[in-house]
Amino acid sequence: MAAVTAPKQDRSRATRQRLLEAAVSCLAEHGWAGSTVAVVAERAGVSRGAAQHHFPTREDLFTAAVEYVAEERSQALRALPARDREEAVAGIVALYTGPLFRAALQLWVAAAHEDQLRDRVAELEARVGRESHRIAVELLGADESRPGVRETVQGLLDMARGLGLATLLTDDTTRRERVVSQWARLVGEALDG
Amino acid sequence: MAAVTAPKQDRSRATRQRLLEAAVSCLAEHGWAGSTVAVVAERAGVSRGAAQHHFPTREDLFTAAVEYVAEERSQALRALPARDREEAVAGIVALYTGPLFRAALQLWVAAAHEDQLRDRVAELEARVGRESHRIAVELLGADESRPGVRETVQGLLDMARGLGLATLLTDDTTRRERVVSQWARLVGEALDG
Numbered sequence: 001m002a003a004v005t006a007p008k009q010d011r012s013r014a015t016r017q018r019l020l021e022a023a024v025s026c027l028a029e030h031g032w033a034g035s036t037v038a039v040v041a042e043r044a045g046v047s048r049g050a051a052q053h054h055f056p057t058r059e060d061l062f063t064a065a066v067e068y069v070a071e072e073r074s075q076a077l078r079a080l081p082a083r084d085r086e087e088a089v090a091g092i093v094a095l096y097t098g099p100l101f102r103a104a105l106q107l108w109v110a111a112a113h114e115d116q117l118r119d120r121v122a123e124l125e126a127r128v129g130r131e132s133h134r135i136a137v138e139l140l141g142a143d144e145s146r147p148g149v150r151e152t153v154q155g156l157l158d159m160a161r162g163l164g165l166a167t168l169l170t171d172d173t174t175r176r177e178r179v180v181s182q183w184a185r186l187v188g189e190a191l192d193g
Numbered sequence: 194m195a196a197v198t199a200p201k202q203d204r205s206r207a208t209r210q211r212l213l214e215a216a217v218s219c220l221a222e223h224g225w226a227g228s229t230v231a232v233v234a235e236r237a238g239v240s241r242g243a244a245q246h247h248f249p250t251r252e253d254l255f256t257a258a259v260e261y262v263a264e265e266r267s268q269a270l271r272a273l274p275a276r277d278r279e280e281a282v283a284g285i286v287a288l289y290t291g292p293l294f295r296a297a298l299q300l301w302v303a304a305a306h307e308d309q310l311r312d313r314v315a316e317l318e319a320r321v322g323r324e325s326h327r328i329a330v331e332l333l334g335a336d337e338s339r340p341g342v343r344e345t346v347q348g349l350l351d352m353a354r355g356l357g358l359a360t361l362l363t364d365d366t367t368r369r370e371r372v373v374s375q376w377a378r379l380v381g382e383a384l385d386g
Contacts, residue, residue: 105302113223113227155376156352179344181344183345190379
């Protein structure tokens with residue numbers, strides 16, 4: 001039995017993964033209003049029936065997609081070798097400037113006025129936020145038992161999110177690099193001082 | 194002549210202002226997809242023809258609305274008496290946590306995938322961003338001729354924007370106050386040190 005079902009499970013997993021990746025690109029490029037299960041199924045080269053088998057509702061598909069890619073990104077960041085503070089801050093900021101952040105932002109902003117999304121996205125955001133915080137603490141070698149350190153790291157993550165938002169419409173890489181370099185210094189002093 | 198035309202101009206200005214305020218609330222509550230000239234005209238109690246006289250296109254209305262309210266907020270912030278660093282940082286962060294920021298965010302995120310909005314919103318954002326920067330420098334008493342000070346202030350504004358984004362779905366006032374208090378200290382040390 002196992003020999004027969006395993007390839008089927010593999011195919012099913014591959015289909016699911018293609019749908020999730022197509023959903024993230026679709027959200028990032030077209031926003032929530034332009035993102036439906038049908039559009040994503042076509043993009044992924046999957047039948048609509050198969051897409052609905054994996055994700056019964058539009059909300060299921062897009063929240064799962066953002067969560068899936070967020071996990072992939074987190075794992076990649078955790079797997080990087082130890083590095084200095086400025087590289088750590090740059091790595092954290094990079095979490096918020098790619099297509100995943102664009103997709104998450106579209107979902108997040110839609111959730112502000114779509115009741116069926118709101119609770120799910122708030123819950124997803126809290127989960128992803130806690131994970132980002134854990135990774136940041138690790139990469140920075142921050143000791144959260146010291147007063148102010150937790151809030152220093154939180155503010156840094158808020159700054160990274162704001163930088164990601166600024167990058168949405170215009171490429172401000174030069175400005176971002178300068179801010180990252182200066183804030184890495186401030187964070188370093190706060191963590192060591 | 195002046196006596197006859199003045200009240201007409203006043204009425205016209207009042208109509209314009211009602212439309213701008215209704216447009217900001219509409220964007221904040223319903224997002225770009227749910228925001229049209231017709232919806233705003235009805236909300237403002239103005240005929241659709243009058244609305245179109247003031248703002249020929251949907252893009253005209255909503256970019257003007259965000260700019261108008263941003264100017265109102267800036268003036269209010271500038272008019273506040275001199276204060277300590279923590280109050281200054283709290284005042285700057287407050288710029289990004291109200292209905293104006295919600296409205297601007299909806300416009301901004303829509304502009305990422307709507308070509309007719311993109312350039313106008315990027316330009317508007319740059320203008321409002323420069324003004325926020327000037328106000329922040331003033332409130333903080335920051336000397337931008339010193340190295341790193343400009344980037345410290347920019348990072349603080351990015352952090353304020355990120356905190357605003359975090360407030361979109363859940364009320365995290367307690368967390369925000371702690372982050373503001375800690376970063377007011379770090380920014381203060383960076384500006385004075």
